[in-house]
Amino acid sequence: MIIAVDAMGGDHGASAVCPGVIEACNRNSDLEIALIGDKTVIEPYLDKADGSVRSRIHVVHAEEVVDPNESPAKAIRCKKHSSMRIAMEMVRSGEAKGCVSSGSTGAIVAGGVLVVGRLKGIDRPGLGILLPTKKPVFLLDAGATVRCKPLNLVQFSLMGSVYMKDVEKLSSSPRVCLLSNGSEEIKGDDVIVAARERLRASDDLNFGGYVEANRVPMGDADVVVCDGFSGNVMLKSFEGLIKFCRGLVKETIQESWLAKAGALLLYPSMKRLGARVDYQRYGGSALMGVNGAVIKAHGRSKAPAIANAIGVAYSFVERNALERIREDIAQELEKVAAEETLC
Template sequence: MFLAMDAMGGDRAPQEPCRGAIMACEADPNLNVILVGDARRIEEHLRDAASSVRARIGVVHADQVVTMDDAPSVSIRKKRNSSLRVAMEMVRSGEASAVVSAGNTGAIVAGGILVLGRIPGIDRPGLGVPIATLSSRVSLLIDVGATVRCKPINLAQFALMGSIYMRSLVGVSEPSVALLSNGEEEIKGDETVIQAREILKASSLNFVGYVEGKDVPLGTSDVVVCDGYTGNVLLKFGEGLGEGVMNLMREEISRSFLPKVGLLFMMPMLKKLHYRFDYERHGGTPLLGVRGTVIKAHGRSKARAISNALMVARDFVAKRGVQTIEDELAKGGI
């Protein structure tokens, strides 16, 4: 399997994407990664790779870069030789089975739409993020940034794609679907959310109504649906809260001796908690609704997260993720 990696996307490019590609190829002897970007800079970070691994890492030169400040659609249209655009084109042509990028989210979404195209029956794509919860359940939060302003039908289609993803690709037999709102009562929500609720109530999905922000970390439903603006704010608030709690703990532990002693006994539990909620473990999130496998990695991703994002792409392709969504939608949409 060949996967295209936007080596110039992200805060730590190209070093971490290159290191992540090496890690992924070390872990999976059947994986091939094509690094797209500034060939000279990429080659510098591949020198220490074992020859057996280096043989499965290709380099395709692209002399333009889509930056975090670039306007999404404009950059995809005008920077045709950017690492992101070239990687997307490789998926469209069949040279690669998937593309992974830690770059500009808007440009990734624009590339998915303009280069790969939408799945028939889907108006706008959605980024779905699996979230570890305090229960044993993993919830899919969709959307987290692909479509900032949504119509009711967009939210309904996110719910449908999220349900298909959880049932066919994760193995949840009858995924529960909820709309994120400012209260559980039916009178809550703005006009868009209220109209989306009525569409979902009339659908065949296992719609369970509204959930509030406090319910998301509790894992009360398998799929949580919201617009991209709300989802992105919620996701980043959770990340910041987790980092803040860890920093406060470090400060308190450093102030006196007794907390340090207690930490020795708490360390196994803390390691388990960190592993459970570590975003790097999940690596990347799929852009659902486009005709190609596109995986968005966190902009701050280091090598481990990039490697895991490549594994997410590998598994999504192996499970025929795009084809599964297309087939299910062909049977009947919302």
């Protein structure tokens, strides 16, 4: 299996991506990587790989890099020799089964639509990400489609359910809920209400109605569906709260020798807790609704997060999630066409 990886994206560029690629290849013996970027920058980092791993990493030279401050669509259209664009073209041509980048979110979404292409029947793509909650919760959309129609939310629900069943291997039928400002049916705007009625009529989903933001960390839903604006705000709130709590714990420990002594006893448990809420553990966001496994890694990703993002792409392909999404969307289109005929 070949996964194309943008070596130049993110805050750390090749210094994080290359070690992450090596780690991912060590984990999966059948994984090959097309590592795309400036060859002179990349190759020194690969000297640390042993022979069996190095032989599965193929460097593809790219002359350009997509800058996060550029217009996303313009950068994808104009910078045809950028590492991100080449990675996506490899997915479109079938040379690679998927691609990973920690570059600009906007450019990745634009590239997913303009280069890789949307799946037939998908109106808009959505970024799906696992949240560090009591149990894995898949949030969709986390920032790709800022303003949504009811159709978009229905399609996000179908894709999120497939992801949790086939990629995360959830043992039971995923409980899908719409993010709203209350659990009562009188809550929600016109878009949310219309999506709720369509989802309630679906036989393919375990639809659980509304979920409030304060219940998401408790695992009241397996899949939380919302527009990209709300989802991105929720995601950033999670990240900020986790960072705040870590800082607060450290400050409290420093207040007395007794707290310091207690912290030593609690250190193993606190270390495990820190790992549970570390964004690097979850790797990256899957751009759902495009014709390939396109994974957006966090911009701050270091080697472990890059390796995990590649693992997300690997699992997405290995478990045939794309074909399952195609099937579910095709069935939904057939139902909509039948309803329109009856009307």
